[in-house]
Amino acid sequence: MAADEERGFRICVMQGKGGSGKTEFAKNLAAAFAEEGEDVDVADCDPQANSSRRLAAEVDEGEPSISEAIKASATGAAWDAYRPCGWPEPYASRIRVLPAHFDLENRLVEAGLPGAHLRLRKALTGCDTGIISLLDCAPSLAHLTQMALASADVILIPVEPEKDGVKGALRVIDFVQKNAADLGNPDLRIAGVVPSRVRAELGAHAEQLARMPELFGEYLWADVAIPERTAIKEAADEAIPLRASKKKAAHEVADVFTVMARRLLTLRAELAA
Ligand SMILES: Nc1ncnc2c1ncn2[C@@H]1O[C@H](COP(=O)(O)OP(=O)(O)OP(=O)(O)O)[C@@H](O)[C@H]1O
Numbered sequence: 016m017a018a019d020e021e022r023g024f025r026i027c028v029m030q031g032k033g034g035s036g037k038t039e040f041a042k043n044l045a046a047a048f049a050e051e052g053e054d055v056d057v058a059d060c061d062p063q064a065n066s067s068r069r070l071a072a073e074v075d076e077g078e079p080s081i082s083e084a085i086k087a088s089a090t091g092a093a094w095d096a097y098r099p100c101g102w103p104e105p106y107a108s109r110i111r112v113l114p115a116h117f118d119l120e121n122r123l124v125e126a127g128l129p130g131a132h133l134r135l136r137k138a139l140t141g142c143d144t145g146i147i148s149l150l151d152c153a154p155s156l157a158h159l160t161q162m163a164l165a166s167a168d169v170i171l172i173p174v175e176p177e178k179d180g181v182k183g184a185l186r187v188i189d190f191v192q193k194n195a196a197d198l199g200n201p202d203l204r205i206a207g208v209v210p211s212r213v214r215a216e217l218g219a220h221a222e223q224l225a226r227m228p229e230l231f232g233e234y235l236w237a238d239v240a241i242p243e244r245t246a247i248k249e250a251a252d253e254a255i256p257l258r259a260s261k262k263k264a265a266h267e268v269a270d271v272f273t274v275m276a277r278r279l280l281t282l283r284a285e286l287a288a
């Protein structure tokens with residue numbers, strides 16, 4: 016990425032397999048960064064608009080969103096579309112959301128236009144300078160995700176410990192290694208592969224977890240695995256942060272996201288050095 020481009024530290028949360036916990040990672044990492052005192056944006060790059068809803072920043076069709084920002088194909092076009100996170104917690108004032116609506120699907124027809132993969136990067140330029148941006152992607156490697164990959168510094172991959180989850184993560188790594196340069200982002204790197212929705216009591220999960228060190232090598236963040244917990248699903252449905260849950264399990268998992276956020280801040284410092 017051009018050294019003079021004004022931007023934040025952009026973390027693309029992606030995985031080819033759907034339902035792996037990408038949006039939960041984006042939502043809960045945003046909360047963790049904000050609790051740590053960091054200003055943080057969540058760019059909803061998924062027409063499902065799940066992170067927009069879970070961060071209480073939904074928009075109606077026609078309201079400014081990431082879709083209009085991309086369509087504009089102009090530097091800084093995202094600026095007017097950001098919304099505050101709607102959670103009442105004091106730290107949530109440090110979270111902004113670039114919301115999506117299902118009409119983000121309409122941007123797919125632009126995929127073949129010259130430079131279309133750079134439109135999100137252009138739109139974000141100057142909007143997130145000096146802060147953290149989390150890019151919550153759809154379960155796809157197609158145009159919307161490619162725009163996010165063209166914009167990001169690092170990639171975080173939630174992986175469910177099951178065959179399809181592992182396959183999806185390996186596909187992402189291969190895709191990034193083969194295509195980052197063609198997306199105009201040769202320095203894009205994998206920050207980590209993080210086990211997600213882990214049910215340690217399941218033999219099949221234990222089996223896949225045991226294979227991960229060999230499959231993912233240095234990318235694997237085995238020590239920050241996110242367990243499957245009803246409290247996480249409930250907090251997602253209620254569009255509240257884990258810390259607002261009455262359940263102890265939610266707070267334990269929030270602590271794990273804090274560890275993850277701190278590790279990403281260390282990585283940001285290392286890459287900036
Ligand atoms: N660790 C977890 N424990 C329990 N439920 C979870 C956990 N992580 C995610 N979920 C739930 O599983 C579903 C899928 O999670 P999420 O939406 O975060 O995945 P995703 O990868 O973003 O999905 P998509 O591919 O559709 O974008 C949601 O209902 C969410 O609440």
Ligand SMILES: [Mg+2]
Pocket residue numbers: 037038039061065066151152153
């Ligand atoms: Mg999602």
